[in-house]
Amino acid sequence: MGAITRMNELIAVVTHQRAAVSAEGSQHLSSVEQVAERNLQDAPDCNGQDLSHLAGRLSMLGQRFSVSSQAPLIGNR
Numbered sequence: 805m806g807a808i809t810r811m812n813e814l815i816a817v818v819t820h821q822r823a824a825v826s827a828e829g830s831q832h833l834s835s836v837e838q839v840a841e842r843n844l845q846d847a848p849d850c851n852g853q854d855l856s857h858l859a860g861r862l863s864m865l866g867q868r869f870s871v872s873s874q875a876p877l878i879g880n881r
Contacts, residue, residue: 835865840862843858846858
């Protein structure tokens with residue numbers, strides 16, 4: 805019975821961690837969306853070189869926020 809209780813506790817902890825990661829990811833995506841909206845508003849005033857720079861910047865921001873499916877579980881450290 806103790807093993808089942810411990811497994812349930814680990815599941816609860818991991819579920820809480822995943823929810824926190826999801827919330828953080830959502831905040832980051834919102835930030836990227838805001839940058840994209842600003843870039844869209846600025847686009848009519850930009851030339852091709854400026855747009856290329858903005859596209860690179862947006863790509864860089866997007867790469868900073870990735871979620872690994874290989875994240876270790878609490879009990880497997």
